[in-house]
Amino acid sequence: MHCEYYMVLVLFVYNAAVASPSRPCVKRHDCQIFLGVKSMCTRNSQCACKAFHHLHMGLCVKNRDLHDMCEHDHQCYCGADCEDKIACIGRNCTCRPGHKPYRIRRCIFFI
Numbered sequence: 001m002h003c004e005y006y007m008v009l010v011l012f013v014y015n016a017a018v019a020s021p022s023r024p025c026v027k028r029h030d031c032q033i034f035l036g037v038k039s040m041c042t043r044n045s046q047c048a049c050k051a052f053h054h055l056h057m058g059l060c061v062k063n064r065d066l067h068d069m070c071e072h073d074h075q076c077y078c079g080a081d082c083e084d085k086i087a088c089i090g091r092n093c094t095c096r097p098g099h100k101p102y103r104i105r106r107c108i109f110f111i
């Protein structure tokens with residue numbers, strides 16, 4: 001596997017979207033009433049989204065990466081610090097105007 005791709009994978013796994021305010025849990029089921037069916041209970045006993053999911057209005061939503069098909073803006077995800085830079089444009093997760101793709105699945109501000 002490409003080294004850069006692997007690093008991004010690791011980043012996503014360790015950057016689990018944790019419920020805010022935090023929700024303590026014992027098992028996965030404890031989290032589903034808060035975050036929906038795509039949630040889990042982490043090793044630190046906190047409710048969070050499963051890998052490759054992010055929070056949208058309190059629910060875990062599957063990530064659509066840059067250039068994936070989409071129906072709504074909130075499905076497109078390029079990282080916690082990138083959410084305002086990506087949108088669903090023409091049913092395609094695309095960097096918002098004024099931004100450009102960076103590496104494999106990020107959008108950055110374009111000067």
Ligand SMILES: *[C@@H]1O[C@H](CO)[C@@H](O)[C@H](O)[C@H]1NC(C)=O
Pocket residue numbers: 067068069091092093
């Ligand atoms: C989205 O757009 C990009 C760039 O034009 C293209 O490479 C990609 O195939 C498109 N994806 C879909 C799902 O149409």
